[in-house]
Amino acid sequence: MYDVWKNVLAEIEQKVSKANFSTWFSDLSLLSIENGVVTIGVKNSFLIKQLNTRYLEIIKSALINNGVEVKDIAFELSAKKKSAIRSREITHEDVSAKEHIKEVRTKIKEQSFSNYENGLNLKYTLNNFVIGSNNDLAVSAAKSIIDAPGTRYNPFFLYGGPGLGKTHLVQAIGNELLRRNPKLKILYTPISHFYSDFVESIQAGKGKEFYRKFQKLDVLIIDDIQLIMGKEKSQEEFFNIFNDLYQLNKQIIITSDRLPSQIKTLDERLASRLTWAGAFDLQLPKFEDKCAILKSKAEFMGAEIEDEAIEYIAENVNTNIRDLEGEFSKILLMSEVRGITPLELINNGAVSVQKSSKLRSVSAKNIVEKVAKYYHLSVKEMCGKSRVANIKTARQVAMFLLSSELSMSTPKIAEEVGVKDHTTVMHGIKKINSDLKMNFLLRDQLEEIKEAIYG
Ligand code: ADP
Ligand code: MG
Numbered sequence: 001m002y003d004v005w006k007n008v009l010a011e012i013e014q015k016v017s018k019a020n021f022s023t024w025f026s027d028l029s030l031l032s033i034e035n036g037v038v039t040i041g042v043k044n045s046f047l048i049k050q051l052n053t054r055y056l057e058i059i060k061s062a063l064i065n066n067g068v069e070v071k072d073i074a075f076e077l078s079a080k081k082k083s084a085i086r087s088r089e090i091t092h093e094d095v096s097a098k099e100h101i102k103e104v105r106t107k108i109k110e111q112s113f114s115n116y117e118n119g120l121n122l123k124y125t126l127n128n129f130v131i132g133s134n135n136d137l138a139v140s141a142a143k144s145i146i147d148a149p150g151t152r153y154n155p156f157f158l159y160g161g162p163g164l165g166k167t168h169l170v171q172a173i174g175n176e177l178l179r180r181n182p183k184l185k186i187l188y189t190p191i192s193h194f195y196s197d198f199v200e201s202i203q204a205g206k207g208k209e210f211y212r213k214f215q216k217l218d219v220l221i222i223d224d225i226q227l228i229m230g231k232e233k234s235q236e237e238f239f240n241i242f243n244d245l246y247q248l249n250k251q252i253i254i255t256s257d258r259l260p261s262q263i264k265t266l267d268e269r270l271a272s273r274l275t276w277a278g279a280f281d282l283q284l285p286k287f288e289d290k291c292a293i294l295k296s297k298a299e300f301m302g303a304e305i306e307d308e309a310i311e312y313i314a315e316n317v318n319t320n321i322r323d324l325e326g327e328f329s330k331i332l333l334m335s336e337v338r339g340i341t342p343l344e345l346i347n348n349g350a351v352s353v354q355k356s357s358k359l360r361s362v363s364a365k366n367i368v369e370k371v372a373k374y375y376h377l378s379v380k381e382m383c384g385k386s387r388v389a390n391i392k393t394a395r396q397v398a399m400f401l402l403s404s405e406l407s408m409s410t411p412k413i414a415e416e417v418g419v420k421d422h423t424t425v426m427h428g429i430k431k432i433n434s435d436l437k438m439n440f441l442l443r444d445q446l447e448e449i450k451e452a453i454y455g
Contacts, residue, residue: 005030011062019300036071048075050302119188124171130296132289138280146176149251153278156253160282163320166255170221188221195234214241221253229265290314309342364416370452371398383418396428
């Protein structure tokens with residue numbers, strides 16, 4: 001029976017994506033075939049529903065193709081029976097079958113646990129990182145690092161607010177590098193772990209060993225470096241490690257929720273190193289980006305959710321991708337529990353996503369004033385007709401911020417900044433948007449202005 005099942009699974013594996021296979025099929029087992037009724041063991045009830053609605057035909061035809069007569073297929077929640085079958089499988093003489101089981105098991109294990117040694121968690125991949133206008137530059141830099149670590153973009157500095165995908169992207173780089181070259185020595189560590197490991201090893205008199213561990217690396221990934229604030233000793237240690245690796249052309253990858261210049265107590269030398277080469281940011285996803293992320297997540301989970309429901313969530317969650325995923329899971333779970341579709345649930349008013357749009361309230365006037373002040377201009381000067389370069393830039397920055405922070409329409413913005421034509425505003429916003437892609441100075445300035453606005 002086992003071999004039949006193995007072949008059935010192999011056939012299904014050809015037909016569905018890798019991700020779907022490991023989510024829906026890797027843990028199924030064949031419990032019995034009696035009078036044409038094929039009973040399949042499943043580990044949880046959520047799986048049963050999805051298998052029944054989405055994959056029944058695929059399973060059925062794979063069984064038939066393997067000579068099984070199928071009148072009906074039943075799924076059974078049966079951890080016990082399953083493990084009994086499993087242990088029988090393991091004593092099976094067929095060595096390759098054993099290997100197969102081992103493989104599936106490690107795969108499952110790997111998926112749910114991070115690898116203690118290198119800190120990488122296999123659930124973060126580039127395949128499941130949706131590319132959008134909020135992250136396309138950072139992703140293309142990530143890809144060039146994967147192709148040739150330690151050459152371009154070194155150090156690679158990835159910044160952006162919480163929940164926008166920093167950890168996911170840098171972990172995905174690590175995983176992909178390792179997949180291509182399993183010999184690479186890679187370490188992913190949140191800076192807080194670096195700090196506690198460092199303190200521990202000093203206390204144990206093993207400072208040198210700590211240092212050596214890092215010296216051997218090919219790729220060092222440090223997450224959330226902003227949390228290094230105030231930890232002078234470990235900054236010093238980190239700086240030394242950083243320099244050594246850098247000089248050996250080893251790839252260094254660092255994330256932060258803000259720019260180096262905004263990490264108040266960051267060692268100046270370190271701050272300047274970090275902005276040397278590749279600083280990239282992850283921005284808030286736009287509506288289309290949010291829909292794409294949710295669609296891909298639904299597909300991965302094999303969850304049924306209407307486009308309108310996805311659009312409703314995307315429209316209403318404006319904080320970050322972590323929150324977006326949170327609302328999405330909440331709605332899927334509730335729809336499962338109540339036995340109605342996500343959209344019905346939403347239309348019934350049974351769930352409401354909290355309107356989280358820019359809780360920080362600011363006025364247009366406030367933005368205009370802060371921008372003018374930042375560029376040492378009066379509001380009158382900035383909102384006048386001057387075409388002097390820095391005045392024009394200031395005006396365009398104001399347009400950009402009125403649009404990005406308050407979602408104001410272009411005619412309204414035109415009024416605020418004293419221009420006649422709203423196409424001038426459209427042009428201004430576009431200009432800043434495109435400048436931001438390559439102009440790091442401008443990015444810094446915008447961050448500083450925002451800090452002044454919200455601070
Ligand atoms: P950060 O480290 O910036 O706080 P994370 O990397 O932890 O954010 O991302 C938060 C959540 O959003 C994670 O579950 C991550 O998988 C998901 N996520 C972020 N960006 C994307 C994306 N582009 N595509 C798919 N999932 C994403
Ligand atoms: Mg993170």
